[in-house]
Amino acid sequence: MFELIKNVNIDFLSKRKLAGMISGAVILAGLVSIVLHGGPLYSIDFEGGTEIQVLFTESTSVESVREALSDIGYGDAAIRSFGNEDEFLIHVKTSTKSEEQVNTIREALASIHGGSYEIRRLETVGPKIGKELKGDMISAVLIAMAGIVIYISIRFQFMYAIGALVALTHDVLITLGLFSLLNMEISLSVLAAFLFIVGYSLNDTIVVFDRVRENAKEKRHDGFLSVINLSLNQTLNRTVITSLTTLTVVLILLFFGGEVIKPFAFALTVGLVVGTYSSIFVASPVVLAWDENQKKKKNS
Amino acid sequence: MSGNLRMRVFLVVLLVGSAAYMLRDTISYYTMDETQREALIESGEMDEMRKNIIHQGLDLQGGMHVVLEVDLEELIKTRVEDSDAEIDALISNSLDEAQNNESEFFPTFAKNVNATNIRLARYFPIYEKGPNSDVMDALEADAKDAVDRAEEIIRNRVDQFGVSEPTIQRQGAWRIVVELAGISNQAQARELIQATALLEFVLVHEDPQLLDEVIRNIDKAWAADMGEEISEDSTDIVAEADTTVDETPSLADVLSGDEGDSLSITGTGDVGRPFSSLINVGSNTIWVPEENVRSIKRKLEKPAIAAAVSSDSKLAWGVSPRDITGDGRMHRALYLMKGTAELTGDVVTDARESLGGFSGAEFVVHLSMNDEGSREWTKITAGNVGKRIAIVMDGNVHMAGVIRDKIADGRTQIEGMNDLQDAKKLAVVLRAGALPAPMVIEEERTIGASLGADSVAAGTQATVFGFILVVIFMAIYYKGAGLVADIALVLNLGFTLAVLSTLNATLTLPGIAGLILTVGMAVDANVLIFERIREELRNAKTVKKSIDDGFNRALTTIVDANLTTILAAGVLWQFGSGTVKGFATTLFWGILCSMVTAIFITRTIFMVMTERKTMTKLSI
Numbered sequence: 001m002f003e004l005i006k007n008v009n010i011d012f013l014s015k016r017k018l019a020g021m022i023s024g025a026v027i028l029a030g031l032v033s034i035v036l037h038g039g040p041l042y043s044i045d046f047e048g049g050t051e052i053q054v055l056f057t058e059s060t061s062v063e064s065v066r067e068a069l070s071d072i073g074y075g076d077a078a079i080r081s082f083g084n085e086d087e088f089l090i091h092v093k094t095s096t097k098s099e100e101q102v103n104t105i106r107e108a109l110a111s112i113h114g115g116s117y118e119i120r121r122l123e124t125v126g127p128k129i130g131k132e133l134k135g136d137m138i139s140a141v142l143i144a145m146a147g148i149v150i151y152i153s154i155r156f157q158f159m160y161a162i163g164a165l166v167a168l169t170h171d172v173l174i175t176l177g178l179f180s181l182l183n184m185e186i187s188l189s190v191l192a193a194f195l196f197i198v199g200y201s202l203n204d205t206i207v208v209f210d211r212v213r214e215n216a217k218e219k220r221h222d223g224f225l226s227v228i229n230l231s232l233n234q235t236l237n238r239t240v241i242t243s244l245t246t247l248t249v250v251l252i253l254l255f256f257g258g259e260v261i262k263p264f265a266f267a268l269t270v271g272l273v274v275g276t277y278s279s280i281f282v283a284s285p286v287v288l289a290w291d292e293n294q295k296k297k298k299n300s
Numbered sequence: 301m302s303g304n305l306r307m308r309v310f311l312v313v314l315l316v317g318s319a320a321y322m323l324r325d326t327i328s329y330y331t332m333d334e335t336q337r338e339a340l341i342e343s344g345e346m347d348e349m350r351k352n353i354i355h356q357g358l359d360l361q362g363g364m365h366v367v368l369e370v371d372l373e374e375l376i377k378t379r380v381e382d383s384d385a386e387i388d389a390l391i392s393n394s395l396d397e398a399q400n401n402e403s404e405f406f407p408t409f410a411k412n413v414n415a416t417n418i419r420l421a422r423y424f425p426i427y428e429k430g431p432n433s434d435v436m437d438a439l440e441a442d443a444k445d446a447v448d449r450a451e452e453i454i455r456n457r458v459d460q461f462g463v464s465e466p467t468i469q470r471q472g473a474w475r476i477v478v479e480l481a482g483i484s485n486q487a488q489a490r491e492l493i494q495a496t497a498l499l500e501f502v503l504v505h506e507d508p509q510l511l512d513e514v515i516r517n518i519d520k521a522w523a524a525d526m527g528e529e530i531s532e533d534s535t536d537i538v539a540e541a542d543t544t545v546d547e548t549p550s551l552a553d554v555l556s557g558d559e560g561d562s563l564s565i566t567g568t569g570d571v572g573r574p575f576s577s578l579i580n581v582g583s584n585t586i587w588v589p590e591e592n593v594r595s596i597k598r599k600l601e602k603p604a605i606a607a608a609v610s611s612d613s614k615l616a617w618g619v620s621p622r623d624i625t626g627d628g629r630m631h632r633a634l635y636l637m638k639g640t641a642e643l644t645g646d647v648v649t650d651a652r653e654s655l656g657g658f659s660g661a662e663f664v665v666h667l668s669m670n671d672e673g674s675r676e677w678t679k680i681t682a683g684n685v686g687k688r689i690a691i692v693m694d695g696n697v698h699m700a701g702v703i704r705d706k707i708a709d710g711r712t713q714i715e716g717m718n719d720l721q722d723a724k725k726l727a728v729v730l731r732a733g734a735l736p737a738p739m740v741i742e743e744e745r746t747i748g749a750s751l752g753a754d755s756v757a758a759g760t761q762a763t764v765f766g767f768i769l770v771v772i773f774m775a776i777y778y779k780g781a782g783l784v785a786d787i788a789l790v791l792n793l794g795f796t797l798a799v800l801s802t803l804n805a806t807l808t809l810p811g812i813a814g815l816i817l818t819v820g821m822a823v824d825a826n827v828l829i830f831e832r833i834r835e836e837l838r839n840a841k842t843v844k845k846s847i848d849d850g851f852n853r854a855l856t857t858i859v860d861a862n863l864t865t866i867l868a869a870g871v872l873w874q875f876g877s878g879t880v881k882g883f884a885t886t887l888f889w890g891i892l893c894s895m896v897t898a899i900f901i902t903r904t905i906f907m908v909m910t911e912r913k914t915m916t917k918l919s920i
Contacts, residue, residue: 053751055750102741102744106487118748118750119486119746119748120747120748120750120751121746121747121748121751122486122744122745122746123744123745123746124741124743124744124745125742125743126369126740126741126742126743127399128369128399128402128742129367129742129743131402132402133877135402136875137875137876139875140871140872140874140875140876143871143875144867144868144871144872147867147871148864148867148868151863151864151867152864155860188876188877188879188880189810189879189880189883191880192810192872192876192880192883192884195868195871195872196817196868196872196883196887198868199864199865199866199867199868199869199887200821200865202861202864202865202868203821203824203861203862203864203865204861206857206860206861206864207828207857207861210856210857210860210861211857214853234835235831237831238824238827238828238831241777241823241827241831242820242821242823242824242827244773245770245773245774245820245823245824245827246817246820246821246824247820248766248769248770248773248820249762249766249767249769249770249816249817249819249820250816250817250820252762252765252766252769252816253762253766253813253816256758256761256762256765257758257759257762257813258754258755258757258758258759258809260359260751260755260809261755261758261759261809261810261813264810264813265813268813268817
């Protein structure tokens with residue numbers, strides 16, 4: 001039998017204070033960054049605006065693109081070159097009707113090098129639709145979380161639901177914070193990745209909980225702490241293998257999936273790592289803490 | 301083999317077989333070359349095929365997704381007469397307020413109006429005089445009608461976009477979503493969506509000889525065109541024409557019994573008459589069986605063939621197919637009309653559907669015109685009693701009604717609608733030609749075909765690469781059992797794609813990512829089972845007992861864990877839009893299929909393996 005991890009007996013729960021501090025520090029750093037940035041950095045999907053990926057037949061420079069855009073009053077446009085000197089991503093905040101905006105930008109682009117260009121991607125969202133989308137997606141994440149709590153409360157117990165919920169919130173907060181720290185935008189697809197993280201992290205957590213539930217039935221006398229530790233060790237091989245295979249494909253997506261899907265794949269990668277970590281170091285300790293707290297209340 | 305196991309094996313074979321069957325169209329669609337595709341389009345089989353395949357999302361094949369919203373500011377401005385600072389401020393403040401508070405405009409406007417003692421009827425003379433609430437209701441109805449008109453205009457133009465499956469959908473009361481796949485000229489498409497409609501009243505030629513002549517001329521031009529084509533490469537258009545005609549023998553009898561006049565049925569399918577062999581003629585109108593419409597349209601667009609119709613006439617298609625033979629076969633009308641319109645739609649002041657006609661219970665449309673239009677209309681109707689006049693929007697005939705009498709006051713009643721829906725639609729079309737339907741693009745997402753192709757290539761590469769790595773890993777780590785898991789993995793991917801094909805689902809770039817993720821996660825169920833089996837083996841149980849216990853114990857875990865991910869995918873599907881929905885769909889079905897393959901199929905394989913002899917060692 002070829003095993004990754006042999007006969008382990010790691011006392012995961014003894015590290016729970018350290019893990020809590022690390023998680024706390026990372027979340028705090030992310031939150032500070034978000035506050036300093038004045039909220040999460042939303043893409044045009046939620047904020048409104050125009051994003052144009054343009055390919056010029058002749059190579060040009062960021063400066064000349066910026067100059068052309070300044071002439072029409074979009075001097076604050078974010079312009080990013082795609083490696084070569086012929087493909088650019090232009091990002092303009094919304095001001096007037098998006099339709100007029102797009103038309104003026106087209107004219108400006110036409111003024112560069114005789115106007116031979118191809119628009120590979122154009123996305124423009126009016127501020128109104130952006131706001132609505134934001135509301136929709138936030139309620140989607142909240143509804144998913146609520147559904148999950150209800151499901152776990154029914155299949156397990158309420159305290160497990162709390163453990164899972166804390167772990168989920170932890171994962172989403174860390175990913176959100178990391179996006180803010182790295183100055184990356186939250187787009188529709190990134191939000192979809194968040195929802196996937198919610199599902200995946202939970203998947204991981206439930207596998208552990210399932211084992212805890214099973215062991216708790218058989219070995220009541222051992223104490224809850226050692227039951228959880230045993231369960232974490234028993235499921236460790238599975239946790240590591242599944243995370244590795246999923247991480248492998250997500251990393252491949254990140255590096256070979258193309259430019260368009262990169263932010264999405266990045267969110268998935270971060271969420272996967274954090275989700276695996278949280279199912280060991282966050283979800284179970286929370287359940288333990290809740291259990292100990294309940295027992296204390298009973299005794300007093 | 302025990303009966304239970306035999307049943308299991310049978311079910312597995314059945315599942316694999318049906319998946320392969322479900323995938324057949326998708327596989328042949330994406331592996332065929334251009335000429336085969338063309339042939340299927342010509343024969344009309346493509347439509348049937350496209351119902352059973354996985355479609356590529358706009359982000360993969362390139363295309364346009366546009367959300368149009370009624371431009372209330374523009375609409376109201378054009379409705380206000382004698383405007384002053386007070387009404388202007390009231391309107392623009394209400395617009396701003398609604399936008400900032402994410403509330404509806406009309407309730408906001410009503411609230412602001414009530415706060416003043418303005419009398420709206422003064423500024424909106426086009427609506428009937430009444431209290432403010434009536435005027436506001438009329439204004440709101442007007443705005444809603446603008447969305448109806450815009451939608452009808454876009455639907456009417458769908459053919460001109462030149463895309464295979466455009467979708468036009470209403471979103472709430474004020475928005476229209478238009479999706480055009482594989483569009484090559486973005487600017488032109490954008491204009492087509494927004495341009496105002498041209499409505500015309502055009503007389504239909506009621507001259508059988510003229511129609512005959514035109515058909516003969518087209519036959520000649522078509523045959524010449526075909527000759528060229530055959531000399532270039534020998535296509536089988538001739539043979540096609542033959543078979544189509546054979547299927548329509550009874551039409552003449554039915555039609556003549558019905559209408560009784562001027563019928564000439566053509567169609568022996570000889571090479572010299574390629575056009576007339578595809579059509580039927582009745583009541584001075586060409587009737588084209590639905591399956592021939594596409595190929596005839598293409599031919600008629602060729603300049604050489606279009607020139608066969610003399611310049612003082614033109615051919616125009618009717619919009620709605622009709623079952624003129626009464627046997628369920630649908631035909632589209634092709635009218636030979638005068639080259640110039642008698643009247644254009646800007647003279648229309650209103651058009652409303654209602655009940656009327658001879659019995660008073662027929663569905664009719666009441667059409668009213670302004671003074672200038674009425675005068676012209678009187679002349680036209682007086683001179684052409686008994687002839688048909690077509691209502692044409694942007695080149696498509698929506699109705700060709702017979703003029704019964706001279707209409708002197710510009711108030712016309714149009715009869716012959718099948719139901720209220722038909723009448724409503726015609727009324728909207730008539731209004732669309734006269735009243736502006738100002739719409740603005742609130743959201744547009746356009747992906748160029750080249751970027752889409754890049755995404756497909758990158759996504760496919762990533763999927764294949766990831767898939768191979770996972771397969772190799774499983775084989776190394778779990779050896780024999782790993783190979784069984786690999787079989788399950790291949791089947792999982794196949795099943796997922798099969799379900800997506802049957803659902804006629806759209807695969808987007810995030811959808812491909814969802815597919816890759818399921819590959820990664822599908823092994824999870826097998827990992828859970830295998831780890832459990834290893835544990836049982838360590839407890840010195842027999843191979844068979846270990847496998848049984850391993851599967852049984854892992855089962856609840858697998859179900860519990862996967863159901864939560866499915867739950868998240870379901871929520872995503874419910875709230876997500878476009879590309880996000882594609883992600884949710886593949887994730888949802890992928891995980892569901894992985895449960896079937898991991899729990900049922902791998903277990904069956906193990907059962908078959910351990911059935912014959914008592915195994916003492918398991919490769920895991």
